[in-house]
Amino acid sequence: xxxxxxxxxxxxxxxxxxxxxxxxxxxxxxxxxxxxxxxxxxxxxxxxxxxxxxxxxxxxxxxxxxxxxxxxxxxxxxxxxxxxxxxxxxxxxxxxxxxxxxxxxxxxxxxxxxxxxxxxxxxxxxxxxxxxxxxxxxxxxxxxxxxxxxxxxxxxxxxxxxxxxxxxxxxxxxxxxxxxxxxxxxxxxxxxxxxxxxxxxxxxxxxxxxxxxxxxxxxxxxxxxxxxxxxxxxxxxxxxxxxxxxxxxxxxxxxxxxxxxxxxxxxxxxxxxxxxxxxxxxxxxxxxxxxxxxxxxxxxxxxxxxxxxxxxxxxxxxxxxxxxxxxxxxxxxxxxxxxxxxxxxxxxxxxxxxxxxxxxxxxxxxxxxxxxxxxxxxxxxxxxxxxxxxxxxxxxxxxxxxxxxxxxxxxxxxxxxxxxxxxxxxxxxxxxxxxxxxxxxxxxxxxxxxxxxxxxxxxxxxxxxxxxxxxxxxxxxxxxxxxxxxxxxxxxxxxxxxxxxxxxxxxxxxxxxxxxxxxxxxxxxxxxxxxxxxxxxxxxxxxxxxxxxxxxxxxxxxxxxxxxxxxxxxxxxxxxxxxxxxxxxxxxxxxxxxxxxxxxxxxxxxxxxxxxxxxxxxxxxxxxxxxxxxxxxxxxxxxxxxxxxxxxxxxxxxxxxxxxxxxxxxxxxxxxxxxxxxxxxx
Amino acid sequence: xxxxxxxxxxxxxxxxxxxxxxxxxxxxxxxxxxxxxxxxxxxxxxxxxxxxxxxxxxxxxxxxxxxxxxxxxxxxxxxxxxxxxxxxxxxxxxxxxxxxxxxxxxxxxxxxxxxxxxxxxxxxxxxxxxxxxxxxxxxxxxxxxxxxxxxxxxxxxxxxxxxxxxxxxxxxxxxxxxxxxxxxxxxxxxxxxxxxxxxxxxxxxxxxxxxxxxxxxxxxxxxxxxxxxxxxxxxxxxxxxxxxxxxxxxxxxxxxxxxxxxxxxxxxxxxxxxxxxxxxxxxxxxxxxxxxxxxxxxxxxxxxxxxxxxxxxxxxx
Numbered sequence: 001x002x003x004x005x006x007x008x009x010x011x012x013x014x015x016x017x018x019x020x021x022x023x024x025x026x027x028x029x030x031x032x033x034x035x036x037x038x039x040x041x042x043x044x045x046x047x048x049x050x051x052x053x054x055x056x057x058x059x060x061x062x063x064x065x066x067x068x069x070x071x072x073x074x075x076x077x078x079x080x081x082x083x084x085x086x087x088x089x090x091x092x093x094x095x096x097x098x099x100x101x102x103x104x105x106x107x108x109x110x111x112x113x114x115x116x117x118x119x120x121x122x123x124x125x126x127x128x129x130x131x132x133x134x135x136x137x138x139x140x141x142x143x144x145x146x147x148x149x150x151x152x153x154x155x156x157x158x159x160x161x162x163x164x165x166x167x168x169x170x171x172x173x174x175x176x177x178x179x180x181x182x183x184x185x186x187x188x189x190x191x192x193x194x195x196x197x198x199x200x201x202x203x204x205x206x207x208x209x210x211x212x213x214x215x216x217x218x219x220x221x222x223x224x225x226x227x228x229x230x231x232x233x234x235x236x237x238x239x240x241x242x243x244x245x246x247x248x249x250x251x252x253x254x255x256x257x258x259x260x261x262x263x264x265x266x267x268x269x270x271x272x273x274x275x276x277x278x279x280x281x282x283x284x285x286x287x288x289x290x291x292x293x294x295x296x297x298x299x300x301x302x303x304x305x306x307x308x309x310x311x312x313x314x315x316x317x318x319x320x321x322x323x324x325x326x327x328x329x330x331x332x333x334x335x336x337x338x339x340x341x342x343x344x345x346x347x348x349x350x351x352x353x354x355x356x357x358x359x360x361x362x363x364x365x366x367x368x369x370x371x372x373x374x375x376x377x378x379x380x381x382x383x384x385x386x387x388x389x390x391x392x393x394x395x396x397x398x399x400x401x402x403x404x405x406x407x408x409x410x411x412x413x414x415x416x417x418x419x420x421x422x423x424x425x426x427x428x429x430x431x432x433x434x435x436x437x438x439x440x441x442x443x444x445x446x447x448x449x450x451x452x453x454x455x456x457x458x459x460x461x462x463x464x465x466x467x468x469x470x471x472x473x474x475x476x477x478x479x480x481x482x483x484x485x486x487x488x489x490x491x492x493x494x495x496x497x498x499x500x501x502x503x504x505x506x507x508x509x510x511x512x513x514x515x516x517x518x519x520x521x522x523x524x525x526x527x528x529x530x531x532x533x534x535x536x537x538x539x540x541x542x543x544x545x546x547x548x549x550x551x552x553x554x555x556x557x558x559x560x561x562x563x564x565x566x567x568x569x570x571x572x573x574x575x576x577x578x579x580x581x582x583x584x585x586x587x588x589x590x591x592x593x594x595x596x597x598x599x600x601x602x603x604x605x606x607x608x609x610x611x612x613x614x615x616x617x618x619x620x621x622x623x624x625x626x627x628x629x630x631x632x633x634x635x636x637x638x639x640x641x642x643x644x645x646x647x648x649x650x651x652x653x654x655x656x657x658x659x660x661x662x663x664x665x666x667x668x669x670x671x672x673x674x675x676x677x678x679x680x681x682x
Numbered sequence: 683x684x685x686x687x688x689x690x691x692x693x694x695x696x697x698x699x700x701x702x703x704x705x706x707x708x709x710x711x712x713x714x715x716x717x718x719x720x721x722x723x724x725x726x727x728x729x730x731x732x733x734x735x736x737x738x739x740x741x742x743x744x745x746x747x748x749x750x751x752x753x754x755x756x757x758x759x760x761x762x763x764x765x766x767x768x769x770x771x772x773x774x775x776x777x778x779x780x781x782x783x784x785x786x787x788x789x790x791x792x793x794x795x796x797x798x799x800x801x802x803x804x805x806x807x808x809x810x811x812x813x814x815x816x817x818x819x820x821x822x823x824x825x826x827x828x829x830x831x832x833x834x835x836x837x838x839x840x841x842x843x844x845x846x847x848x849x850x851x852x853x854x855x856x857x858x859x860x861x862x863x864x865x866x867x868x869x870x871x872x873x874x875x876x877x878x879x880x881x882x883x884x885x886x887x888x889x890x891x892x893x894x895x896x897x898x899x900x901x902x903x904x905x906x907x908x909x910x911x912x913x914x915x916x917x918x919x920x921x922x923x924x925x926x927x928x929x930x931x932x933x934x935x936x937x938x939x940x941x942x943x944x945x946x947x948x949x950x951x952x953x954x955x956x957x958x959x960x961x962x963x964x965x966x967x968x969x970x971x972x973x974x975x976x977x978x979x980x981x982x983x984x985x986x987x988x989x990x991x992x993x994x995x996x997x998x999x
Contacts, residue, residue, distance in 0.1 A: 459823040466794055546781040
């Protein structure tokens with residue numbers, strides 16, 4: 001073993017076996033990189049890379065998940081390692097604690113499904129050769145694991161940038177399309193604005209001692225102003241990566257541009273690393289939390305959630321719809337983080353643990369169902385070559401596998417019991433119930449209204465998902481060619497089924513996820529919620545106050561349905577004949593008469609009109625060739641980003657005046673600088 | 683969990699399934715009287731159900747399995763909800779499976795399946811109904827949550843049995859915030875159950891229908907289950923309302939002998955008779971709103987619930 005182990009503060013009690021968890025995880029990350037490099041031996045062989053390397057990557061993901069789960073279940077004692085890598089006086093520090101364990105579990109569980117699916121997905125074609133794709137993909141996976149394991153700012157930033165760059169190359173794998181290149185550029189730009197903020201945040205966090213290990217930052221005790229500065233910078237930096245409004249603009253461009261498994265990784269996994277970073281800074285590295293930080297995060301989270309949900313309802317491209325839905329889910333997660341900070345600053349640790357558990361479990365849930373849905377859109381894309389919702393429809397008949405598994409994801413993301421999305425939303429609503437106890441007048445009356453915003457968001461998410469599923473999979477084919485769509489192949493089905501299984505298991509047995517989250521809240525806040533019995537009940541505060549049982553709910557529904565079915569068949573009959581649809585007796589029904597994607601979003605445009613910048617082209621009654629066109633635009637783009645872009649352009653033009661291109665002038669500049677420096681020194 | 687509680691549980695569910703159509707029939711009867719029409723008999727809904735169960739299903743050619751499963755799923759969720767809501771007794775084995783917030787989730791599950799099934803055939807009416815019903819849903823849910831928030835502040839619980847236990851402990855104490863919440867709840871009940879002023883269950887006018895547009899393609903036993911499920915949904919909402927605002931008579935923990943249960947059933951029937959008559963009056967007195975007035979109506983319900991919340995926080999603090 002080439003790694004030198006450094007014993008942490010509590011290392012005296014660590015057994016030789018426990019120390020291995022972190023080593024194994026680092027080896028797994030290294031193995032991903034090796035897989036990527038092995039692919040370069042035969043960069044053009046899709047068969048080798050897709051059918052050998054990607055399944056191996058999926059096995060490694062499973063391994064990461066298993067090790068992380070064992071760590072969360074057993075130890076909880078942090079493990080620390082100094083790697084023989086990095087600069088001479090700046091070695092890389094790695095650390096495994098419960099927070100990183102939880103996010104590695106998430107990475108492994110969702111990553112396994114995505115890699116299996118990717119094995120069936122990537123085909124020969126235009127764009128990046130499969131070898132390069134495999135390399136970028138596995139480097140992306142490994143860098144995400146290293147971001148989570150990093151224990152000093154230097155290592156963290158290296159891993160963070162590797163993550164941004166590898167995903168940039170993945171997004172632009174179809175780089176011959178100008179639109180995709182633009183999306184990639186916007187992504188890279190926002191990623192670097194964010195990275196800059198994170199770097200500055202770390203700069204503040206070290207507190208003037210110029211020690212960049214996380215241990216030194218934990219020990220630093222910052223005054224109110226500087227702690228707040230570090231927190232706000234971290235919020236901006238990680239918010240830009242997570243897609244918090246108004247830093248979300250790259251997300252609806254980059255996610256649709258990438259190949260579907262990459263969209264799934266970015267949305268399901270990469271956004272979670274931003275959540276991880278936010279939690280690391282606010283609950284671990286900073287030693288205090290002020291109540292107004294919580295209000296800030298809560299406000300940003302609620303606004304993002306509502307904004308994402310409203311914009312998702314009016315999208316006409318299936319992947320853009322899911323991208324906006326990611327903004328919504330990130331908003332929900334940040335709402336939980338905000339509440340946790342607020343409760344923690346108000347010395348209500350039990351409720352803080354409840355809100356933080358909700359945020360953690362929602363991250364886990366989001367990584368599962370969002371990956372599942374992005375992958376399902378990938379299968380649809382392969383089968384139909386259509387991304388526009390207006391040209392899909394009725395695929396449940398030709399793609400029963402994808403349709404059934406996507407239905408699980410749809411119901412889960414819509415927050416419906418007994419699936420997993422409901423559990424985290426329920427926990428979050430439960431924690432909102434205790435906000436009147438916050439000891440700030442007015443705040444304790446205003447924040448309960450946040451619960452209503454959250455309920456509205458959840459109900460809108462259901463609206464979005466009915467639209468998504470209904471328009472793609474149900475109804476009539478909107479194009480005749482859809483009748484020939486083929487179902488996903490078996491590797492893709494395994495990937496989808498794995499993620500769907502995750503959604504069901506966490507929904508039915510949320511206690512498992514709550515136990516994993518409990519390990520995190522136990523070490524970050526020193527408090528866990530009531531974990532309940534392992535199989536039956538979820539009652540985070542007390543069973544008298546609120547309880548929920550996914551198992552019994554599912555068992556009850558299944559039992560009632562079975563009994564009803566049998567009774568109806570025994571007492572009545574099962575006679576049935578197939579006929580044309582009734583539709584109030586209208587005989588000339590065509591597939592064009594179904595709601596289009598635009599039509600389904602119409603009530604939202606009507607109710608939330610002020611959110612959108614809308615341009616509509618309505619045909620007049622006498623038009624011989626009537627055309628209806630609507631263009632919906634994000635107002636934040638035109639009111640915030642374009643002015644900034646113009647300002648930067650003007651500044652650049654201004655600076656450009658210095659560049660005359662004549663050598664003597666440049667020599668003059670050097671001379672003047674030298675004089676100025678001399679004056680300064682003397 | 684003793685045998686007696688299990689028997690009580692099944693008794694409550696059986697009673698709910700049995701009376702739900704009668705409750706709908708009672709409202710229809712009251713409406714007919716108020717409109718000076720000859721009233722249909724009380725058991726008219728049962729006659730409809732029997733007729734529908736005897737017919738052959740006429741299924742659209744392109745209907746997917748989702749379409750055929752949905753009536754069973756919707757009926758199943760409503761029956762399960764009837765098992766969870768303490769309409770007669772609070773000490774039930776199933777009552778702790780879901781608190782009031784999870785019940786909203788359960789109703790949302792039924793709604794989503796119903797909407798998906800409506801889109802399955804791909805007719806113009808089906809998708810229109812689905813879109814409108816989901817719209818009513820997302821407008822009603824925040825208001826409903828605020829009503830539950832009120833109940834939580836008073837009783838410290840979102841589990842309906844605990845709410846009932848807490849409020850029957852002081853039977854003559856009415857918190858002013860509850861009055862606002864109750865008005866809001868009635869408004870939500872009307873909207874969620876496709877009744878005037880949001881929807882009219884008796885119409886098939888294409889411009890206005892919501893619920894009927896969604897179930898147009900169902901026939902025979904499927905339609906019977908869908909109709910029975912919507913009767914059950916109305917019954918369930920009424921029982922949630924009783925648990926929150928009129929808990930008198932419900933057999934609470936420890937006071938649930940045979941006599942108490944008899945009183946509870948009698949009280950439930952009385953409350954249903956009164957509520958049915960009141961709903962019929964409200965429906966007869968109001969006009970159906972245009973679909974885009976629905977947001978204003980539900981925003982009103984939301985504001986009332988928030989007002990209740992503020993009243994409680996300001997008075998209670």
